Amino acid sequence: MIRKLLLITVLILSAIGCFGYIKATADSTQLQIGKETVITIETDGERVFADTKIGGFDNPDVLFDGIAVKNGKVSLIFLAPYKENVAYVKFTNSKKESTEVHITISDTKLVAEAVALKVTNIKGPSVYKDASSDIWNPLKKDMLISEGYEILNPKGAYVKLNGPQEINIELTENSQIIFETLQKSGDEIDFRYKVKKGLTYNTIDKKLLPGSKFIVSDNQSVVAGVRGTRFAFESGEKSIIRVFEGIVSLSLDDKALFADMNKMVVFDVFNKIADLKELDIKEDELIKELEPKEEIEPEKLPDEKKEDKTEKSGSTSDNKPAEEAVTSDLTNLNIGNVKKNGTNYFIYSFAPEFKFGFLKLGIGLNAYQKELTALCTMEYLLPQIVQIL
Numbered sequence: 582m583i584r585k586l587l588l589i590t591v592l593i594l595s596a597i598g599c600f601g602y603i604k605a606t607a608d609s610t611q612l613q614i615g616k617e618t619v620i621t622i623e624t625d626g627e628r629v630f631a632d633t634k635i636g637g638f639d640n641p642d643v644l645f646d647g648i649a650v651k652n653g654k655v656s657l658i659f660l661a662p663y664k665e666n667v668a669y670v671k672f673t674n675s676k677k678e679s680t681e682v683h684i685t686i687s688d689t690k691l692v693a694e695a696v697a698l699k700v701t702n703i704k705g706p707s708v709y710k711d712a713s714s715d716i717w718n719p720l721k722k723d724m725l726i727s728e729g730y731e732i733l734n735p736k737g738a739y740v741k742l743n744g745p746q747e748i749n750i751e752l753t754e755n756s757q758i759i760f761e762t763l764q765k766s767g768d769e770i771d772f773r774y775k776v777k778k779g780l781t782y783n784t785i786d787k788k789l790l791p792g793s794k795f796i797v798s799d800n801q802s803v804v805a806g807v808r809g810t811r812f813a814f815e816s817g818e819k820s821i822i823r824v825f826e827g828i829v830s831l832s833l834d835d836k837a838l839f840a841d842m843n844k845m846v847v848f849d850v851f852n853k854i855a856d857l858k859e860l861d862i863k864e865d866e867l868i869k870e871l872e873p874k875e876e877i878e879p880e881k882l883p884d885e886k887k888e889d890k891t892e893k894s895g896s897t898s899d900n901k902p903a904e905e906a907v908t909s910d911l912t913n914l915n916i917g918n919v920k921k922n923g924t925n926y927f928i929y930s931f932a933p934e935f936k937f938g939f940l941k942l943g944i945g946l947n948a949y950q951k952e953l954t955a956l957c958t959m960e961y962l963l964p965q966i967v968q969i970l
Contacts, residue, residue, distance in 0.1 A: 626674025
């Protein structure tokens with residue numbers, strides 16, 4: 582009888598030794614998008630591995646090679662992505678024992694006092710429109726940009742915006758952004774904008790409160806969120822986030838990761854791949870490239886050539902008055918958009934008036950552009966209109 586009891590005890594102890602145990606506890610199982618929580622794993626295994634289709638960890642090795650257990654515990658920071666969902670995080674130890682933690686990820690938008698960004702610097706032919714209109718209007722210095730506004734910078738344009746909490750956003754040429762949320766409650770803010778195309782440089786000089794959100798996204802599924810830092814967000818064939826100061830929380834679809842100072846993340850949206858690299862450009866070099874180069878003024882003619890030109894155009898050799906010049910008013914320009922055969926176009930509507938002496942002639946013209954990079958300014962369109970006429 583005693584031998585049987587001893588045998589049973591040995592078998593139980595052996596089973597415990599072979600199979601081990603694992604337990605995972607999260608500080609919080611309810612997270613806002615882009616936030617994080619600490620998960621503590623207790624186990625007698627030598628290593629811990631994690632598996633999740635949603636979110637990520639501050640130490641991504643746990644997803645691939647696992648991490649070593651010290652004193653029976655492992656602590657990890659779980660990163661929530663920028664999309665509402667439920668994360669089922671599974672942890673497995675080296676003895677094949679496993680456990681799960683379920684984390685609900687939600688998005689509560691701050692609805693308080695609507696705020697605006699001020700245009701503090703502008704160069705070139707930038708245009709904007711609000712959410713209630715399809716007409717693009719010229720952007721001017723000191724204008725206020727509110728929630729729902731969209732800004733478009735063609736070639737040669739540059740815009741700098743300033744907001745509360747010492748937030749600055751600089752928009753380069755060939756770029757387009759739309760402000761989806763601009764809300765503020767005390768010192769807590771909820772700023773969200775989308776980079777449809779191009780590059781923005783963002784500086785947040787004042788540390789944002791934990792409940793605040795400053796979120797930048799692109800047309801695909803790449804999202805960046807910060808509290809206080811300096812970073813650039815580029816949207817194109819690949820989305821690139823460059824971090825010059827602080828830490829930026831990033832996500833592609835439902836995967837999440839951190840990028841810290843002097844790092845850049847290149848997102849291949851088509852293949853769903855994120856590549857963490859060293860910066861490819863210094864911050865001061867990027868800042869120099871933000872503003873377009875100053876245009877070179879055409880070389881002025883010598884005085885005698887100008888006089889000769891005046892004589893030829895202003896009078897004849899017989900001192901007879903020259904024919905009255907044809908004048909025109911081409912300043913009536915409207916910009917909007919239209920959809921033709923399933924393709925979106927920018928449409929530029931002109932209604933110029935031409936004066937032939939006492940005769941006035943009005944002509945309506947429409948120009949269509951399919952790509953942002955082909956956006957024409959008055960400088961390029963007017964010579965074409967005159968040539969057509």
